[in-house]
Amino acid sequence: MGPIEGADCAVDPLGGGWIAGPEPRDRYARFDFLLCNDVIKGMASTEPLDAYSAVVAGVAARLTPKVASLRVPQSRSARGPGESLGSAVVFTADGFLLTNAHVVGSATAGTAAFSDGSAEPFQVVGVDRLSDLAVVRAAGPTPEPAELGEADQLVVGQLVVAVGNPLGLAGSVTAGVVSALGRSLPVGDRWLIEDVIQTDAALNPGNSGGALADSHARVIGINTAVAGVGLGLAVPVNATTRRIIAALMQDGRVRRAYIGAVVVPAPVAPLWRPRLGGRDTGLRVASVVPGGPADRAGIRSGDLLLTAARHEVATAQDLQRLMFAEAIGHPLPITVMRNGALVDVIAEPTELVPA
Numbered sequence: 001m002g003p004i005e006g007a008d009c010a011v012d013p014l015g016g017g018w019i020a021g022p023e024p025r026d027r028y029a030r031f032d033f034l035l036c037n038d039v040i041k042g043m044a045s046t047e048p049l050d051a052y053s054a055v056v057a058g059v060a061a062r063l064t065p066k067v068a069s070l071r072v073p074q075s076r077s078a079r080g081p082g083e084s085l086g087s088a089v090v091f092t093a094d095g096f097l098l099t100n101a102h103v104v105g106s107a108t109a110g111t112a113a114f115s116d117g118s119a120e121p122f123q124v125v126g127v128d129r130l131s132d133l134a135v136v137r138a139a140g141p142t143p144e145p146a147e148l149g150e151a152d153q154l155v156v157g158q159l160v161v162a163v164g165n166p167l168g169l170a171g172s173v174t175a176g177v178v179s180a181l182g183r184s185l186p187v188g189d190r191w192l193i194e195d196v197i198q199t200d201a202a203l204n205p206g207n208s209g210g211a212l213a214d215s216h217a218r219v220i221g222i223n224t225a226v227a228g229v230g231l232g233l234a235v236p237v238n239a240t241t242r243r244i245i246a247a248l249m250q251d252g253r254v255r256r257a258y259i260g261a262v263v264v265p266a267p268v269a270p271l272w273r274p275r276l277g278g279r280d281t282g283l284r285v286a287s288v289v290p291g292g293p294a295d296r297a298g299i300r301s302g303d304l305l306l307t308a309a310r311h312e313v314a315t316a317q318d319l320q321r322l323m324f325a326e327a328i329g330h331p332l333p334i335t336v337m338r339n340g341a342l343v344d345v346i347a348e349p350t351e352l353v354p355a
Helices: 037-046 051-066 239-251 270-276 293-297 316-320
Strands: 009-012 017-020 067-074 082-090 096-099 109-113 119-128 133-138 159-164 172-187 191-199 211-213 218-228 231-236 261-267 281-288 304-308 332-338 341-347
Touching: 051 067, 051 159, 051 172, 051 211, 082 218, 109 133, 119 239, 133 239, 159 191, 159 218, 172 231, 191 218, 191 316, 261 304, 261 316, 281 293, 281 316, 293 341, 304 316
Parallel strands: none
Antiparallel strands: 009 017, 067 082, 067 109, 082 096, 096 133, 109 119, 119 133, 159 172, 159 211, 172 191, 191 231, 211 218, 218 231, 261 281, 281 304, 304 332, 332 341
């Protein structure tokens, strides 16, 4: 293929560079090698961004000022005092920021720096290690808050933009797609962060606590982990997250109920589905903690848990949504299927104490 001709310059599609000749009619032609500087400069000032770039640039412009770089002093017995770096998202007009629990660690204070050059000391308001979320509050003025979105409305393949401070580089922006939904991130040996968002948007150390946003600059996740090259994970912003945030702001911690059973999604046998209105999924009890609430209620390994508190449960998050402070010490009706029979039991959850 020869040059694409126009008026003053031309582009050589095979070589990827500019050559003498008429101006190209293809405005998206590559100009890695700029030999017609006068034409290129003129085009650079007038050419609109393509749609993808316009979306990413728009999200970056709106969200970057609202994502702070955190410096958090930490005590390290082996190497002496140090500090951790991370990110945080302003989410209220009165200076509350959302970040990761592992960013603040055991610290009680630190410094938040913003893209406009301002910096404010902050105090840690609350930490919840079982969701890897923490809330801090700046002592002085902060930028306008970011809008929190709804991760439950995401679809695989949807454009997302990550804003944070990887490797201490403030105001970094990367883009990608939602690679998968519904991932689980283990926390200790008794809890899972459910419905974690997987993305291929590049995340690096320091991105933790930063924003994962949709194309409207709504924060739908808080970046939390890098599981591999092109595999980043974010804690979803959804109804459960909002309850956690509210508890951290009010009480500084999140109280959770515990029934002492390990459950995994499992299919309902086709033979029994008509009895359950066509329902095809429940939670198989993989193990029961001896002496725990589930054990005392008579729940056994192998039972298929169908409802709790008269709500259908088909995922671990369905059950975890019920395991907040109001369930502690109160009767919890549970229905399981055992050997084809429906069995009703009453469990009394106790308070979960993080290890």
